[in-house]
Amino acid sequence: xxxxxxxxxxxxxxxxxxxxxxxxxxxxxxxxxxLAMAIVFLMTLVVTTAVDGAGRFDSALITEYGSKLTPDTxxxxxxxxxxLWLMLTTALLxxxxxxxxxxxxxxxxxxxxxxxxxxxLNLQNLAAIPSVIYGMLAVGIVALVGIQRTGxxxxxxxxxxxxxxxxxxxxxxxxVRAVPREIREGSLALGATPLQTxxxxxxxxxxxxxxxxxxxxxxRAIGEAAPLLxxxxxxxxxxxxxxxxxxxxxxxxxxxNWTSESREEFKVAAAAAIxxxxxxxxxxxxLAIFIRNKFQRRW
Amino acid sequence: MMTTAPIISVTGxxxxxxxxxxxxxxxxxxxxxxLLRVAAFVSVAVTVGIVIALVGPALNFFQQVPVSDFxxxxxxxxxxxxxxxxxxxxxxxxxxxxxxxxxxxxxxxLGAAMYLSEYASPRVRRVLKPVLELLAGxxxxxxxxxxxxxxxxxxxxxxxxxxxxxxxxLAAGIVLGVMIIPTIASLSEDAMSAxxxxxxxxxxxxGANRMQTTLRVVFPAAISGIAAAIVLGxxxxxxxxxxxxxxxxxxxxxxxxxxxGMQTMTGYIANTAGGENIVGSVSYNTLFAVGLLLxxxxxxxxxxxxxxVRRIREVx
Numbered sequence: 001x002x003x004x005x006x007x008x009x010x011x012x013x014x015x016x017x018x019x020x021x022x023x024x025x026x027x028x029x030x031x032x033x034x035l036a037m038a039i040v041f042l043m044t045l046v047v048t049t050a051v052d053g054a055g056r057f058d059s060a061l062i063t064e065y066g067s068k069l070t071p072d073t074x075x076x077x078x079x080x081x082x083x084l085w086l087m088l089t090t091a092l093l094x095x096x097x098x099x100x101x102x103x104x105x106x107x108x109x110x111x112x113x114x115x116x117x118x119x120x121l122n123l124q125n126l127a128a129i130p131s132v133i134y135g136m137l138a139v140g141i142v143a144l145v146g147i148q149r150t151g152x153x154x155x156x157x158x159x160x161x162x163x164x165x166x167x168x169x170x171x172x173x174x175x176v177r178a179v180p181r182e183i184r185e186g187s188l189a190l191g192a193t194p195l196q197t198x199x200x201x202x203x204x205x206x207x208x209x210x211x212x213x214x215x216x217x218x219x220r221a222i223g224e225a226a227p228l229l230x231x232x233x234x235x236x237x238x239x240x241x242x243x244x245x246x247x248x249x250x251x252x253x254x255x256x257n258w259t260s261e262s263r264e265e266f267k268v269a270a271a272a273a274i275x276x277x278x279x280x281x282x283x284x285x286x287l288a289i290f291i292r293n294k295f296q297r298r299w
Numbered sequence: 300m301m302t303t304a305p306i307i308s309v310t311g312x313x314x315x316x317x318x319x320x321x322x323x324x325x326x327x328x329x330x331x332x333x334l335l336r337v338a339a340f341v342s343v344a345v346t347v348g349i350v351i352a353l354v355g356p357a358l359n360f361f362q363q364v365p366v367s368d369f370x371x372x373x374x375x376x377x378x379x380x381x382x383x384x385x386x387x388x389x390x391x392x393x394x395x396x397x398x399x400x401x402x403x404x405x406x407x408x409l410g411a412a413m414y415l416s417e418y419a420s421p422r423v424r425r426v427l428k429p430v431l432e433l434l435a436g437x438x439x440x441x442x443x444x445x446x447x448x449x450x451x452x453x454x455x456x457x458x459x460x461x462x463x464x465x466x467x468x469l470a471a472g473i474v475l476g477v478m479i480i481p482t483i484a485s486l487s488e489d490a491m492s493a494x495x496x497x498x499x500x501x502x503x504x505x506g507a508n509r510m511q512t513t514l515r516v517v518f519p520a521a522i523s524g525i526a527a528a529i530v531l532g533x534x535x536x537x538x539x540x541x542x543x544x545x546x547x548x549x550x551x552x553x554x555x556x557x558x559x560g561m562q563t564m565t566g567y568i569a570n571t572a573g574g575e576n577i578v579g580s581v582s583y584n585t586l587f588a589v590g591l592l593l594x595x596x597x598x599x600x601x602x603x604x605x606x607x608v609r610r611i612r613e614v615x
Contacts, residue, residue: 024510031418034410035427041477042434045445052448100338108335121605122343128531128601129594130538132568133349136590140352162345169342195328216436223438226540226565230572252440252541259444259545267448274441281436289429 046278053271061272065238066254071265074258076273078237082153082248083222083280085241089157090164090221095214097161098168099203105169106176107198127166134163135230151232154244159227164217171213175206208295212288219284223277225252251277353594356579356587363581369588375551375562377571377585384585386592388551392468392561396547397536399472399557400479404532407476408483409525415484416491417513428485435481443545446474451546461558466548468557475542479532486531490524491517527607534600537564538593544569564593 064075109116138159142150179202187197203210228250235257237249255277258270361369364384372385411431415424450470455461463469494517502512518525548560549570562570571586 019508019510021508024508027510027514028414028418031410031414034407035414037407038411038434038477038480039430042430042437044449045437045441048449048453049441049445097338097341100335101342104332104335104339108332109339116339119339119343122346124605124608125598125601126342126345128534128538128597128604129349130540130565130597132538132540132565133353133590133594133597135572136587137345137349137352140355141348165342165345193325193328195331219436223436223440225438225440226544226569229540229544229569232572252438255440255444256541256545259440259447270444271448274444277438278441281438282433285429285433285436 046275049271049274049278053268053273053275056268056272057275061269061276066236066249066257067238068236071261071263071269074266074269076251076254076276078240079249079251079254079273080276081240082237083251085153085244085246085248086156086160086250087218087222089153089244090160091214091218093157093161094165094168094217098165098214099172099210101165102169102172102176103198103203106173107194107202123166123169127170130226131163131224132226132230134159135227137162138227138231149247151234151247152245153241153248155231156228156233156248156250157244159231160221160224163224163227164221167217167220168214171217172206172210175209175213176202178209179205205297208291208297212292212296215284215288215291219281219288222280222284223252225250225256228253229256251280349594353587353591356584357591359579360581360584360588363584364588369592373553375567377582384588386564386589388553389562389564389567389589390592391553391555392543392547392551392563392566393537395468395555395557395561396472396475396543396563397533399469400475400536401529401533403473403476404479404483404536405529408480408528408532409487411480411484412487412491412525412528413513413518416488417509417517431481431484434477435485437478439478439539439541440545442474442478443471443542446470446542446546450474463558464548464560466546466560468547468559468561471543471545471547472557474546475536475539478539478542479535482535483528483532486528487521487525490521490528493524494520523607523610527604530600530604530607534597534604537600538597540565540569564589564596568593 060073060075062075062080063077064073065077066079067074105116105119109119111117111120138155139150141158142155147155183201183205184197187201188194192200233249233253234247235249237247241248251273255270255273258266258273261267369384369386371387372383373387374383374385375388376383415427419427447466447470450473451463451465451467455463455467455470461469498516498520499512502516503509507515543563543566547563547566549562549566550560551567552559552561554561567589568586571582
């Protein structure tokens with residue numbers, strides 16, 4: 001770690017030498033272009049979408065239900081509340097399991113055992129499985145349990161929770177691994193059991209890292225439409241969700257449906273909804289970065 | 300806080316001095332350990348669950364449609380009689396959109412990674428990395444909307460003058476590529492940052508400039524990590540759903556012309572799942588057969604990526 005931080009300074013002293021040949025400069029320009037392209041793309045996306053949706057930044061967008069009959073005043077009420085319920089349920093499902101699994105794998109698992117190695121390999125693979133597949137898994141689980149309607153908050157949360165579980169486990173493990181051994185050894189030397197050490201020393205020290213990773217995982221989940229499509233979320237929902245067994249719609253699904261409509265008013269509403277969704281994603285990411293910078297300790 | 304907690308446990312503990320870490324046996328802790336262990340194996344259960352959830356309905360499907368017809372048939376017409384279930388057009392659609400995506404993502408992703416790893420000062424890196432992360436955080440349905448509303452009508456038709464359909468594989472692929480850039484950039488940057496500085500210093504001492512050092516020393520040394528990043532990017536592209544569902548089209552198409560609309564495996568799943576599917580019906584089983592094919596393809600790709608990552612760990 002220390003070596004890579006030092007490197008650019010060491011290297012930059014040699015810059016004046018022969019780094020200014022035409023080929024080198026062209027190469028550097030190409031590298032710059034790669035990054036610039038990404039930034040320009042991001043800005044174009046946000047600006048053109050904001051312009052598209054400019055006509056619909058009104059209160060009806062937030063307070064009205066989605067409507068096929070009155071496209072001018074169609075709104076996000078059900079989608080916003082649905083996303084809120086969905087995210088809370090997802091977090092409650094995924095975070096405890098994710099942290100428990102990460103703590104076991106990092107602090108207690110014997111890595112020479114084949115079954116623990118299997119868990120590792122499995123996690124790496126799960127993190128890269130397409131999100132639609134998780135929707136199919138949730139439908140399968142629900143069919144097994146015997147719930148008839150699948151387009152409910154609980155089923156959506158199972159799909160999203162399992163989807164972000166590998167991300168939460170992987171980031172929590174990194175946070176736990178970053179806690180120096182001395183803290184554990186100090187605690188053990190004073191007579192604490194390994195579990196007490198984990199609960200009272202390691203986890204509190206790792207909380208900023210865990211929180212950052214978890215929030216970023218949730219910001220992924222909030223924009224996921226594919227698993228919810230498979231679960232079969234209703235197209236038009238004109239009521240507030242009342243509990244985890246309630247039918248619902250969510251922000252990304254509402255955007256997908258409006259984008260698929262042919263009438264122009266719905267495209268405008270979709271653009272406005274995208275800005276709202278991007279705002280939520282940005283808020284979550286900002287929160288994660290804030291926690292990382294404010295609370296994360298470096299040993 | 301840090302000192303009080305262990306003291307309480309010392310006075311409260313009945314075991315005077317455990318010599319090994321596993322020495323103290325407390326029934327409550329055994330239960331907690333068991334719970335932790337169960338949580339860790341939930342992830343294995345998820346994989347098993349995916350296989351069971353997919354294989355069950357897929358087996359029903361293959362009782363009606365021979366596996367060879369499904370894998371090698373060239374016509375995908377599940378909704379109209381006479382129905383045909385040749386998945387090749389869907390696989391071809393996935394291949395074409397992913398190919399376009401990789402043509403965009405590999406050069407730009409590697410360029411960004413090389414800049415961040417070899418040229419950027421720590422301060423510049425601190426600013427630019429979150430921007431890339433933000434690009435990774437944009438919901439894919441938003442990318443799909445952007446492909447439909449901007450890339451196709453404005454960038455491709457108006458600015459570049461390409462004759463493309465309303466939905467087409469080109470626009471979907473381009474946006475897919477941009478979505479994959481952060482994956483490739485951040486993993487390749489990790490791989491290149493892991494190359495020991497001694498190699499760079501040796502190269503510079505021999506009179507190479509930074510471009511030569513980057514391309515001829517750092518890049519080859521990090522190649523397995525970079526390959527893993529690219530393979531993982533391909534896996535992302537194959538599995539991405541909302542972009543292709545919105546922007547690539549819904550007509551199965553074996554043509555190699557990316558200006559045409561194409562349905563991908565994920566696109567078929569998304570378009571079909573939107574409608575009514577009664578559990579056990581043929582369309583429901585078809586959905587899971589395509590899902591199983593998709594799962595198998597991404598599984599193979601992911602395993603290649605994991606093996607490649609293992610190789611860099613062994614070197615450094």
